[in-house]
Amino acid sequence: MKILKPTVHGLLDYIAVLIFALAPSVLGLTGTAMFVCYILAAAHFVLTAGTKFPLGLVKVIGFQAHGMIEFFVAVFLLVGGYFLGGSAAGKGFLIGAGAVIFLVFILTDYSAADGTA
Numbered sequence: 001m002k003i004l005k006p007t008v009h010g011l012l013d014y015i016a017v018l019i020f021a022l023a024p025s026v027l028g029l030t031g032t033a034m035f036v037c038y039i040l041a042a043a044h045f046v047l048t049a050g051t052k053f054p055l056g057l058v059k060v061i062g063f064q065a066h067g068m069i070e071f072f073v074a075v076f077l078l079v080g081g082y083f084l085g086g087s088a089a090g091k092g093f094l095i096g097a098g099a100v101i102f103l104v105f106i107l108t109d110y111s112a113a114d115g116t117a
Contacts, residue, residue: 002109006063009108010055013048016101017041023093033090036080040073040097067110074102 004012020041024034049057051066077098085091 002107002111004104004108006053006109007055009104010048010051010053012104013044014055016097017045017048020044020097027089027093029087029090029093031086031090032084033086033094036084036094044073064110067105067108070101071105074098074105077101 018041020037023029023037029037047061047066047069048055050059050061051063052059052061053063053066075098077094079098081091081094081098085094
């Protein structure tokens with residue numbers, strides 16, 4: 001059931017950027033978990049801003065490619081969170097973020113080639 005349209009997906013992406021950027025301070029994450037959060041905040045911003053969909057700024061990355069990248073990020077976080085999270089809070093956050101990104105991947109309608117549907 002693909003209930004998320006490109007604009008809603010874009011809003012969720014920008015919220016994810018903020019969450020990744022703020023998580024280390026709010027949750028007290030340090031070390032690798034902190035580094036992963038900051039890298040993912042920057043990477044997710046670049047991915048979202050560069051996607052061909054209503055909230056993209058540069059529009060060079062296809063919406064379906066965007067989805068595949070998010071799929072791999074979700075799998076990375078779901079598996080890597082156990083090894084990279086460090087503290088219980090870090091592991092919980094990274095694995096939880098992976099689960100949410102995977103859920104958004106499953107629920108998004110990527111059928112619009114340019115993300116304008």
